[in-house]
Structures are given as structure tokens and as C-alpha cells.
Amino acid sequence: MKIYRRKIEINSAIQIEFIDITDKVQEVVENSGIREGQVIIYAPHTTMGIMVNHHEPMLLQDFLKVFHRLVPGDYQYSHDLFELRRGNRADGRSNGQAHCQSVLIGGSETIPLEKGKMMITERQSIFAAEFDGARNREIIIQVVGM
Numbered sequence: 001m002k003i004y005r006r007k008i009e010i011n012s013a014i015q016i017e018f019i020d021i022t023d024k025v026q027e028v029v030e031n032s033g034i035r036e037g038q039v040i041i042y043a044p045h046t047t048m049g050i051m052v053n054h055h056e057p058m059l060l061q062d063f064l065k066v067f068h069r070l071v072p073g074d075y076q077y078s079h080d081l082f083e084l085r086r087g088n089r090a091d092g093r094s095n096g097q098a099h100c101q102s103v104l105i106g107g108s109e110t111i112p113l114e115k116g117k118m119m120i121t122e123r124q125s126i127f128a129a130e131f132d133g134a135r136n137r138e139i140i141i142q143v144v145g146m
Helices: 022-032 057-071 096-103
Strands: 002-009 017-020 036-042 048-053 108-114 123-132 135-143
Touching: 002 036, 017 022, 022 036, 022 123, 022 135, 048 096, 123 135
Parallel strands: none
Antiparallel strands: 002 135, 017 123, 036 108, 036 135, 048 123
């Protein structure tokens, strides 16, 4: 069994953004030399997540609507009440909404590999879902197998 790990960097431009990282992940898989196994895509950030879905602009707009409806911006998130925190340093961002949105999709995805390719369909893409942009982020890609 072999393990190959790389980090990729992404930059978000707006607060909520779905960044297609499929090609970058496939490039890491190809560079790994692993033909059979799995690839794990992990976002080590608490205000972003990883998801697999269809890359279609109108659908991405629907995702935005759903996230805003489930986790509204006009709600008073306790996380944003900096004056009540004790012992925690605030980074100056009121991002309770972003934390709550990211928990809905989770921080990682695992995709099986066959013959050096990810077993996703032509309609599936891998997205880094940013909920607290604009930021520079790192995504960890780990390929495990033979």
C-alpha cells in the first residue's frame, strides 16, 4: 500500500463560492502513480467544505439559495458575539453563519480510483465550498492504494 499526499492552494473571491477543483485533484492522482485505491479530499478549515455534485451554473445558484434559506444571514449567531467570548481570540470576522453552513456538507470527500482515474461521472465535479471568502486556502489531497 502506498500513500501520496499533496496540498493545493485555492483563492476565493467572494463570501460564498463553489470552486471546481476536479482537474487539480485528478492531477494529484496522476502524479501519485497509484492506479487502484481512493483519493481523500480534505479542507482543514472550519468555514469551508468539500462536496461532489453537478457543475451547472443554475444549480450552483440553487445551492446558494438553499444555504441562505437553511442558515440565514440575519440570524444572531452566538459565535459572532465577540464581547461575550472568554479566552478565545477573535479573528475579527463575524462568521458564525459560515461555520453553520459548512457543517451541512462536511469537510471531506472520498472517491474510489480505478486505473488511475477517479470513479466520478462526467456530470460530477469536486467543489471546495467556501463560505467565508475571500480567502486563500489549502486543500489536502491524499491518495491511498497500489
